Amino acid sequence: MLFIMYEILNVAFIVFHTVLILFNLFGWIWKRTRRWNLLTLAATAFSWFILGIWYGFGYCPSTDWHWQVRRELGYSDMPNSYIKFLVELWTGIEVSAYTVDLWTGILFGLAMLASLYVNMNE
Numbered sequence: 001m002l003f004i005m006y007e008i009l010n011v012a013f014i015v016f017h018t019v020l021i022l023f024n025l026f027g028w029i030w031k032r033t034r035r036w037n038l039l040t041l042a043a044t045a046f047s048w049f050i051l052g053i054w055y056g057f058g059y060c061p062s063t064d065w066h067w068q069v070r071r072e073l074g075y076s077d078m079p080n081s082y083i084k085f086l087v088e089l090w091t092g093i094e095v096s097a098y099t100v101d102l103w104t105g106i107l108f109g110l111a112m113l114a115s116l117y118v119n120m121n122e
Contacts, residue, residue, distance in 0.1 A: 013066035028115035
């Protein structure tokens with residue numbers, strides 16, 4: 001029974017994190033979601049850069065909790081980057097951590113700029 005709960009949590013974290021990342025990247029496009037998008041981007045930045053001071057640059061509580069669930073399921077080879085994990089999970093393509101980190105930074109920065117722009121110009 002406990003194993004089933006961890007499997008459900010594992011899938012829930014994958015879905016939640018994937019949706020959050022897509023919302024961070026594209027939520028600024030629709031007028032109704034722009035404020036929420038800016039909020040989630042700010043929360044992500046807070047987690048990466050402020051909490052990261054204590055837990056390591058790029059820290060994410062959701063990733064931390066998900067890795068705990070996966071350890072309970074017997075996984076031990078989780079990468080440092082959740083994005084790397086998702087890219088490999090969804091595409092089956094192994095990508096270097098450097099490439100993933102670079103594109104994560106670029107796309108996050110562009111999404112933040114777009115969100116700030118549309119929120120300030122409404």
